[in-house]
Amino acid sequence: MKLLGIFRFELAYQVRRPWPWLMFAVLLVVCFLMTRDAAVADALYDEFFINAPFAIALTTVVGGLLWLVVAPVVAGEAAARDVATGMYPLTYTAPLSKAEYLGGRFLAALVLNALMLLAVQAGILLAVYSPGVNAELIAPFRPAAHLTAYAYIALPNALVATAIQFWMATRSGRPMASYLGSLSLVFMGFFVASMLFFKRGLGTLLDPIGIRFIVEDIAHLWTSVEKNQRLLALEGIVLANRLVWLGVALGILTAIGGFLDIG
Numbered sequence: 001m002k003l004l005g006i007f008r009f010e011l012a013y014q015v016r017r018p019w020p021w022l023m024f025a026v027l028l029v030v031c032f033l034m035t036r037d038a039a040v041a042d043a044l045y046d047e048f049f050i051n052a053p054f055a056i057a058l059t060t061v062v063g064g065l066l067w068l069v070v071a072p073v074v075a076g077e078a079a080a081r082d083v084a085t086g087m088y089p090l091t092y093t094a095p096l097s098k099a100e101y102l103g104g105r106f107l108a109a110l111v112l113n114a115l116m117l118l119a120v121q122a123g124i125l126l127a128v129y130s131p132g133v134n135a136e137l138i139a140p141f142r143p144a145a146h147l148t149a150y151a152y153i154a155l156p157n158a159l160v161a162t163a164i165q166f167w168m169a170t171r172s173g174r175p176m177a178s179y180l181g182s183l184s185l186v187f188m189g190f191f192v193a194s195m196l197f198f199k200r201g202l203g204t205l206l207d208p209i210g211i212r213f214i215v216e217d218i219a220h221l222w223t224s225v226e227k228n229q230r231l232l233a234l235e236g237i238v239l240a241n242r243l244v245w246l247g248v249a250l251g252i253l254t255a256i257g258g259f260l261d262i263g
Contacts, residue, residue, distance in 0.1 A: 002100045002104075003100045003103050003104045003107075004104065006100060006101055006103070006104025007104040007105075007107045007108050007111075008108075009104075010078055010104060010105045010108035010109070011108040011111060011112060014074060014077070014078070014108060014109070014112050015112070019074075020112055020116060023067070023070045023071055023116055023119075024115075024116050024119045025119075026066070026070060027063055027066060027067060027070075027116065027117070027119035027120055027123065028119040028120075028122050028123040028126070029123065030063065030123065031062075031063045031119065031120045031122075031123030031124055031127070032123040032124075032126050032127045033127075034059055034062060034063075034123075034127075035055075035059060035123065035127035035128060036132075036133070048224050048227040049137060049138060049139035049228055050128060050133065050137050051124070051128045051138055051139055051141070051142075051145070052139060052145070052227050052228045052229075053142070053144075053149070053227070053228075053229070053230060053231045053232060054219075054222060054226075054227035054228075054230070054232075055227070056121075056124055056146055056149045057145075057148075057149045057153060057210075057214055057218075057232050058214060058219070059120065059123075059124055060120055060121070060149040060150065060153045060154055060210075061153060061209060061210040061211060061215060063117070063120035063123070063154075064117065064120065064153060064154055064157045064209060064210065065186070065209055065211070067116065067120075067157075068157075068161055068182040068185055068186060068209070069182060069186075071113055071116060071161075071182075072161075072165045072178035072181060072182045073175065073178070074109050074112055074113055074116075074162075075106075075109040075113070075161075075162050075165035075166045075169060075178045076165060076166075076169040076174075076175030076176060076177065076178030077109075077175050078106065078108060078109040078169075079102065079105065079109075079166045079167075079169035079170045079175070079178070080169040080170065080173050080174055080175045081175060102166075102170065102256070105166075106162070106163075106166050106253075109162050109166060110158060110159060110162045113161070114154070114155060114158045117150070117154040117155075117157075117158055118150070120150075120154065121146045121149070121150055124146070125146070142231075145232075148231050148232045148233070149232060152232055152233075152234055152238060152242065153210050153214070153232070156242050156246060156249075157208070157209060157210070159246065159249045160185070160208055160246070160248060160249045161181065161182060161185055161208075163248075163249040163252040163253055163256075164181035164182075164184065164185065165178035165179075165181035165182060166178070166181075166256070167181070167252050167255065167256050168180050168181045169181075170256060185208045185209060186209070188206055188207065188208050188209075189207050189208055189209040189210075189211040189212065190211065193206045193207035193211065193212040204217060204237050204240070204241055205240060205241055205244050206244075208245050208248075210241075213237050213238060213241055217237060218237075218238075
């Protein structure tokens with residue numbers, strides 16, 4: 001299948017570049033330091049473990065926010081590299097369609113971004129289980145706490161952000177336009193969801209990152225016991241928010257397909 005071939009080629013091209021590995025290392029180090037410093041302080045103050053499900057979810061949100069700032073180059077390069085270099089007349093020709101070509105590149109960017117976000121969980125695990133942490137602050141290892149944070153926060157964020165970044169770079173023909181996609185998501189999370197619609201239910205739905213429903217809503221709704229034991233679940237505000245933004249991502253991908261048909 002041509003799309004699969006483009007996917008493999010683009011993924012191999014991106015993996016050979018230094019930027020994904022550098023971004024992975026930055027995410028790992030920052031999340032390691034966050035867990036060692038901020039999570040330990042929170043654990044001592046709020047009486048929950050540094051590897052409690054809530055602490056892992058919180059670090060996943062903040063790590064994802066950092067990823068939004070550094071990762072647009074992946075989707076931007078995949079979407080607009082040939083246009084920026086003037087090679088697109090050679091690539092957008094039969095028997096290879098635009099949809100197959102850019103579809104394979106989008107999937108490669110999405111997979112690479114999803115893999116990079118694993119650095120957040122790796123940084124948390126390294127911080128918790130490497131020497132130097134008071135054993136009394138560490139709860140028994142619960143793989144489900146990491147899996148739910150990654151599946152319900154990181155992966156949906158990767159899909160939404162990659163779709164928006166890819167769409168902006170495709171429409172403009174400039175890889176740097178993908179950074180506008182990340183800025184728009186940060187704007188929605190911080191200004192629109194957390195400030196403009198503060199204390200309103202709509203604000204929770206408009207948060208694409210998890211700042212509102214993790215850092216503000218759940219942080220105040222859950223007791224210390226719940227933060228220690230309760231796993232993040234696809235229910236209530238979390239489910240509603242994820243459905244809204246997955247719908248946005250699918251709508252953007254549909255818009256990309258329509259743009260390719262017109263083009």
